[in-house]
Amino acid sequence: MSGRSRRRAVVVAATPTPNGDLHIGHMAGPYLAGDVYSRYLAADGRDVIYTTCTDDSQTYVTTTARRLGVSAEQLCAESTAKIERSISAMGLSMEGLPPIDDRYRATVLQFFTRLHETGRLRERTVRLPYAQESGRYLYDGLMTGSCPVCLTGSAGGVCEGCGHPNNADELLGARSVLEPDSPVTTREVTILVLPMEEYRERLTSYFDERLGRWRPHAAQLVRELLARPLPEIPVTVPGDWGIAAPFPETPGQILYPWVEAMPAVMYSTWWSADRRGERTEAVDELWRADSGTELVYFHGFDNVYHWGLLDLVLLMAHGDRYVLPEANISNEFYDLEGEKFSTSRNHLIWSADLLAEVPRDLVRFYLALTAPEFQRTDFSTAALTEVTERRLIGPWNRLAEALDALAPAGAGSPLPTTATGRDRAAGIIERFRLTYELDGFNLGRSAENVVAALDRLAAAAQEPRERDDALGTGDLLLQVRALLACAAPLLIDAAAEATAAGVDLALDAEQPEKITPFALPRLPRAARAGAARTEVAA
Incomplete structure (x- = not known):
């Protein structure tokens, strides 16, 4: 720590x-x-x-x-x-x-x-x-x-x-x-x-x-x-x-x-x-x-x-x-x-x-994103569906698909990581610490951190690369694991699935020189836009 x-x-x-x-x-x-x-x-x-x-x-x-x-x-x-x-x-x-x-x-x-x-x-x-x-x-x-x-x-x-x-x-x-x-x-x-x-x-x-x-x-x-x-x-x-x-x-x-x-x-x-x-x-x-x-x-x-x-x-x-x-x-x-x-x-x-x-990871993410921490905020079921699809589910699942193509889970030997990749993974964790520690605890910024890191890593996974670019793939996996560990307090079901598959999500561990390919759990979509319909008295 x-x-x-x-x-x-x-x-x-x-x-x-x-x-x-x-x-x-x-x-x-x-x-x-x-x-x-x-x-x-x-x-x-x-x-x-x-x-x-x-x-x-x-x-x-x-x-x-x-x-x-x-x-x-x-x-x-x-x-x-x-x-x-x-x-x-x-x-x-x-x-x-x-x-x-x-x-x-x-x-x-x-x-x-x-x-x-x-x-x-x-x-x-x-x-x-x-x-x-x-x-x-x-x-x-x-x-x-x-x-x-x-x-x-x-x-x-x-x-x-x-x-x-x-x-x-x-x-x-x-x-x-x-x-x-x-x-x-x-x-x-x-x-x-x-x-x-x-x-x-x-x-x-x-x-x-x-x-x-x-x-x-x-x-x-x-x-x-x-x-x-x-x-x-x-x-x-x-x-x-x-x-x-x-x-x-x-x-x-x-x-x-x-x-x-x-x-x-x-x-x-x-x-x-x-x-x-x-x-x-x-x-x-x-x-x-x-x-x-x-x-x-x-x-x-x-x-x-x-x-x-x-x-x-x-x-x-x-x-x-x-x-x-x-x-x-x-x-x-x-x-x-x-x-x-x-x-x-x-x-x-x-x-x-x-x-x-609505799957609870989506509920937890949206409530965190819109939490009334410093002023009154507003909840809407339609916004929950639209925002989680656009900002979380879509890029998250695209990243998961890209990782499957680059380094299928269970296939091949552990991949090496570089000092640069380890530093970047540690940097992701430090950014999240700023919003999780008491001095700056902030659910909304934590959720925004998930989105920012997700957008960057999803884009990086889609970039053209040589299939034998093992170092780059290892660094990418290391940073995705860091993101998953930092998102785990919000996305508890995705984290539980990854942990059950053997992914170490501890935040106080050293960044390894090799990483075994793993699958990023997919996020489910909301059941429907009108989930949990609200009745409002006249």
């Missing part, structure tokens, strides 16, 4: 709420990005765990269950099965989704009991919105109103548009989602909080060191939040869906849903390691500061406050017990034909439905 770190990596994708399946907008954000980064690390010789965990306690589970007329428990179970199906269909390199069981709940409770015992939590009397007819306290997805910062429509907890948090009674014009006609007042209630302001000095030091590798929009939000008094993190709230809080100061309350994420992904890391046969004494062992783990988060911009600050402070509140994340890679919204994906309006494409009709 040319001196690069060989630390174990734990890569975390934002915890999905089990109130439905993952649509293409979700997949084009943190889930594909986290998978590509994880596959790159593995190909580079790193030990990596890519993981996530369903966020069962979210209020959006209860509101969706009410809208669908099912129980929250049934919705969680059915949605988790669908999410796991989508994870498998996309080929994400996770062990799966861990069960939300007694071990999970014990892990969460231990995390917060430790904070309570060390005096990190504080009692606060706050005014919470209160739906008078149902007698329900409102927070997060249970209420809607206007953001106090940008004044646009927002749910409770955090504004999806500007990313700023709104706690307690800060949401303007709060209304109940479950009882939209119910009068909403505020009532005093005593809860436990974690004061974020107490960690300002450590937060400032942390971001001084790491904020430079964050994307601009997310970094701007962090600077905005640090420029004003930091909020207090609710740890308990009065509610009836979630994990019961065990603290004597707040009888009958539950843990605030958003604070579960850190112990949840510690649990999912432990579960994933256990599935791989790696036994650890403690659930949080791989997150300990002395573990040497490199921790990286992938999430959407609307979760920058949660994953970037709230969860960071939860780790810091444990003193020096835990490793802190090296980076947060956030994405913007992915639109569908010019409008935001919307489950309630049926304006969406479920990931599993698209993957049932």
Whole structure:
């Protein structure tokens, strides 16, 4: 790895709420990005765990269950099965989704009991919105109103548009989602909080060191939040869906849903390691500061406050017990034909439905090419078919045919390579590293790198040459292998086929002086231009 770190990596994708399946907008954000980064690390010789965990306690589970007329428990179970199906269909390199069981709940409770015992939590009397007819306290997805910062429509907890948090009674014009006609007042209630302001000095030091590798929009939000008094993190709230809080100061309350994420992904890391046969004494062992783990988060911009600050402070509140994340890679919204994906309006494409009709290498490539990394981008099934055919499938398969003619796989002896050819193959890998490493991680540029190298090599393979030009053919094969290895985190099925045929796709290997001819796997074409047709409500 040319001196690069060989630390174990734990890569975390934002915890999905089990109130439905993952649509293409979700997949084009943190889930594909986290998978590509994880596959790159593995190909580079790193030990990596890519993981996530369903966020069962979210209020959006209860509101969706009410809208669908099912129980929250049934919705969680059915949605988790669908999410796991989508994870498998996309080929994400996770062990799966861990069960939300007694071990999970014990892990969460231990995390917060430790904070309570060390005096990190504080009692606060706050005014919470209160739906008078149902007698329900409102927070997060249970209420809607206007953001106090940008004044646009927002749910409770955090504004999806500007990313700023709104706690307690800060949401303007709060209304109940479950009882939209119910009068909403505020009532005093005593809860436990974690004061974020107490960690300002450590937060400032942390971001001084790491904020430079964050994307601009997310970094701007962090600077905005640090420029004003930091909020207090609710740890308990009065509610009836979630994990019961065990603290004597707040009888009958539950843990605030958003604070579960850190112990949840510690649990999912432990579960994933256990599935791989790696036994650890403690659930949080791989997150300990002395573990040497490199921790990286992938999430959407609307979760920058949660994953970037709230969860960071939860780790810091444990003193020096835990490793802190090296980076947060956030994405913007992915639109569908010019409008935001919307489950309630049926304006969406479920990931599993698209993957049932379009080969997943093509889906992964197109989502990477159009990923909403720095600004909102747009998905279109027609564009997927046209772009992948023109920019990927056509030149890729022409190159494969040319290689078959020049050096049929399994025919003849290994071909020699030159120093120039080895340097060029190494150069291909270095160009891709610039888009796969954290400092410049960029799915779109990675996909463009595939296209650029493919165009050059396809043209080179078509050039007139003497059939006994063994050196030139060896160099061409070496560079094609480098391209295939670099494209492997995106084109996982082509890579798997090549690996099964004996092609070494490791990125940390030396370039050889001889190379055995191999077949470049063909890429399939999309089933049809109208695959996974979208229904848009009027």
